[in-house]
Amino acid sequence: MGRTQTFDTTEVVRAARAVFWQHGFENASLAELEQATGLNRSSIYYAFGSKRGLFDAAVESYLDEIIRPRLQPLKGDVVAADALEQYLVGLRAALLQVGSLPATHGCMLVNTAGAPIGHDEAVAQTIRAYTAELREAMTAGVRAARPDASSSTVEALAESCTSHVITAMAIVPISPEDAARALDAARALIAAG
Template sequence: MGRRQTFDTAEAIRAARGVFWQHGYEGASLPDLEHATGLSRSSIYHAFGSKRGLFDAAVESYLDEVVRPRLQPLTGAAVAPEALDEYLVGLRAALLRAGTLPATSGCLLVNTASAPIAHDDAVSQTISAYTAELRSALTAGIRARFPHLSPSAQVSLADACTSHVITAFALVRINPEYAAGALDSARGLIAAQAAEQVAPA
């Protein structure tokens, strides 16, 4: 007869997510994970198979509970013209909110991209899919804001904004003001395009 689970799986995953987000996969020790989740090592292995299994669950939790809710205004059936600028403003505020994981640790997946575990095929595919999801959302925002731009111009502007967002995630742990500046630059590109559209011929 199997052991009866006595803990909340989602809460354990969220707790582990914080450890991985702050320390990375390699830096997250099993004692740290045990302390954060309140689970013994045997319970972690019984529920998730391994530390890697817990990490995979934490990444899915990060995508579902952190990334996608913020992107939702850009991924729905109807995207408002101001949705992308509101996303950038909201992200800027989140990265500058002292004492929070976004402010101290940036993006779990951007961090993972520069870690040894990124060489794992499955992790690499997850990071690539995340980047594509982010780019797709920002492209939808550009299309909603500038519907009369050519498709190639829309994609080019979205790619530039995506690069600035990823740069912000990468820099926030080192220099929050530089991270904010990267997002301001993305907003500047959008403002410049808007000004160009209304400029007299």
């Protein structure tokens, strides 16, 4: 007879996500994951198969609960002219919110790209898909903000915005001012066209 699950999977994954976000996959110990989730090692392995299974669930949670809601206004059939501006202003505020995970640890996936697990093909594919999703959202936002711009201009501005966003999320833990400057530069690029 199988075990009866007595915990909320969503809450467990969120708790683990915070540990992975703070420490990365390699440096997140099972003891820290046990403490954060309230589960013992055997329950983690039973529910998720492995530490890696829990990490994969945390990454999906990060995308679904942190990244995609912020990108949503840039992904609809109709994108408002100020949607990209609002995204950049909102991201700037999130990155400068003292003590928050985004402010102290940047982007979980950008950090993962530079870690050993980032070389795992499945993880690398998730990061590439995230970058493509971000670029697609930036493109829609630029197109809405600059409806008269040529396709090549839209593409160049979207690529620049994507790069500025990734830079901001990578550098914020050590230089919030530079992260803010990167996002302000993206806003200035869009305004200047």
